[in-house]
Amino acid sequence: MGPVVRRPVVWVAAIVLFVEAIGIALLNWFLGVVVDRQDMSLAGLDSDMMSASSKIGGLVFGLYFAACAVSALLVALRERPPGLLGRVLLISVAVVHVLLGAFTVGLVGWGAFAFMMVVLALIVFTLLAYDRRETGPVDAAPEVGGNGDGEGEGADAGSAGPGEDVAAGSVDLGKGADAKGTSEAEAVAAPPSASSAS
Numbered sequence: 001m002g003p004v005v006r007r008p009v010v011w012v013a014a015i016v017l018f019v020e021a022i023g024i025a026l027l028n029w030f031l032g033v034v035v036d037r038q039d040m041s042l043a044g045l046d047s048d049m050m051s052a053s054s055k056i057g058g059l060v061f062g063l064y065f066a067a068c069a070v071s072a073l074l075v076a077l078r079e080r081p082p083g084l085l086g087r088v089l090l091i092s093v094a095v096v097h098v099l100l101g102a103f104t105v106g107l108v109g110w111g112a113f114a115f116m117m118v119v120l121a122l123i124v125f126t127l128l129a130y131d132r133r134e135t136g137p138v139d140a141a142p143e144v145g146g147n148g149d150g151e152g153e154g155a156d157a158g159s160a161g162p163g164e165d166v167a168a169g170s171v172d173l174g175k176g177a178d179a180k181g182t183s184e185a186e187a188v189a190a191p192p193s194a195s196s197a198s
Contacts, residue, residue: 006129013122014072021065028058068093072126081130094123
């Protein structure tokens with residue numbers, strides 16, 4: 001799947017998580033205000049404590065969802081897989097959506113469950129979209145050696161045996177050089193011929 005499809009989907013996941021962060025914070029704050037104004041009590045608990053707990057819980061969960069949204073946003077901006085912290089946040093928020101989907105079936109209905117499953121799919125897509133990096137095939141380096149024993153093209157050209165042609169441009173320092181040196185030594189040591197004497 002190309003970046004034309006991946007990036008917008010990850011953007012949608014980040015936006016949805018931001019909306020959920022704001023929604024959860026506002027919902028819990030609203031519940032805390034209602035409990036405080038109605039002076040409600042549950043099993044003898046202080047209404048002020050219940051109101052403060054609801055507001056603090058809303059802020060904590062809102063910040064948590066906002067951090068998850070920032071992780072998804074960084075994935076969309078960088079077009080790279082999330083880091084360790086981002087991966088932990090996205091996996092945990094995926095588990096939270098599974099639990100919320102199970103709870104909302106009985107409390108709200110199948111519509112809320114379907115919404116939670118759509119958000120879950122977006123989160124899982126964000127985790128898996130950039131796992132396989134698109135890299136081209138690595139060019140193989142040109143072979144210099146033969147079988148790993150130093151027997152390659154250079155070794156074959158420099159160690160040409162008798163009766164074999166030496167590669168063009170190479171200098172033969174072997175048998176030919178020895179023969180030339182021997183012939184020059186014999187010419188110096190030989191006595192002058194009769195033609196030179198006359």
